[in-house]
Amino acid sequence: MIRAGIVGGTGYTGVELLRILVLHPQVEVSVVTSRADAGLRVDQLYPSLRGYCDVKFTLPELDNLKDCDVVFFATPNGTAMLMAESLLALGIKVIDLSADFRIKDRQEWEKWYGMQHACPDLIAEAVYGLPEVNREQIKPARLIACPGCYPTAVQLGFLPLLEAGVIDGSQLIADVKSGVSGAGRKAEISSLMSETGESFKAYAVGGHRHLPEITQGLQNVAKQAVGLTFVPHLTPMIRGIHATLYARLNRKLDLQSLFEERYSEERFVDVLPNGIHVDTRNVRGSNRCQIAVNQPQGGDTVVILSVIDNLVKGASGQAVQNMNLVFGLDECQGLETVALYP
């Protein structure tokens, strides 16, 4: 059995990792940390886990994690970079759900995240954990940087078009909506129901920290510079990301076949038949990204719709997908669920 530790087990991605890992046939969750709830049984805080998890929250200290085979960081940005090196030195694999190791350009990361990187030596080694792009590099990796939720939905939508070189990469538009759980479980006025319910707004239009991450990923597949306008929005739902992506085609082609062929072997990317729209509830609770390909009025603008559950394919499900690859397991183990409907 793989002994897994979760640093930050009380947050939304932490408890989502627990939901997935307690049913994973090859994993034993041995350590779950929380500073605020240390000493409390996990199933006391989360009764949904009664009968599945009998460990107590402990403090996020090296001594408590030293017997793990893998440690997941479901913590705010700036936390994993303080512990990753010590864990790797003990032969423990590290899977980081935060942004600490996602961006290869250290200065760019420091600019967007507003802090100094505490562990720059590991940035080059970290593998960006988007299996649909980096599967072979993920398998032997010691340190995985899981993509952000917006970056997962946006990259999977643009990927086939950029790989095939059929769009003008200099004028991409990503108009993306997120549920409120994307902001995490910590108490904040902006996440209150009376602030988010029955309302809908764009935010960070001038620049969101996912912009450099998405641009880096798109440039790697396009093998040239791309220009992206990314506008995130907050919608009054709990889970889900809906990305509406626009690009200008530079030639005529069968777009539906392009997408179907690109993702034909991908178990967690589902290209819907022509004419069917995506809906966030059809991926809620599942590790799937569903994509719909559109070319309105047969013109030269392509409109891709891409949906994920931000807590599953956008975070914890993708982290487990990466763990499966790192430990040589079937990539789908523990992740075979159908979305909750309605």
Ligand SMILES: NC(=O)C1=CN([C@@H]2O[C@H](COP(=O)(O)OP(=O)(O)OC[C@H]3O[C@@H](n4cnc5c(N)ncnc54)[C@H](OP(=O)(O)O)[C@@H]3O)[C@@H](O)[C@H]2O)C=CC1
């Ligand atoms: N929510 C989402 O949809 C997504 C989130 N992510 C990323 O995943 C990470 C976790 O997000 P989320 O679960 O939403 O966050 P939450 O705010 O819901 O949870 C954060 C967790 O980290 C713990 N924590 C906070 N500070 C520290 C610290 N300094 N050291 C150790 N533990 C700490 C908290 O417990 P305690 O304070 O008790 O220790 C808590 O368990 C973030 O980096 C986020 O950006 C990525 C993709 C999607």
Ligand SMILES: CC(=O)N[C@@H](CCC(=O)OP(=O)(O)O)C(=O)O
């Ligand atoms: C709705 C909402 O607030 N979403 C978060 C992003 C989600 C996320 O967790 O992103 P990282 O993993 O990169 O931190 C935000 O815009 O800050």
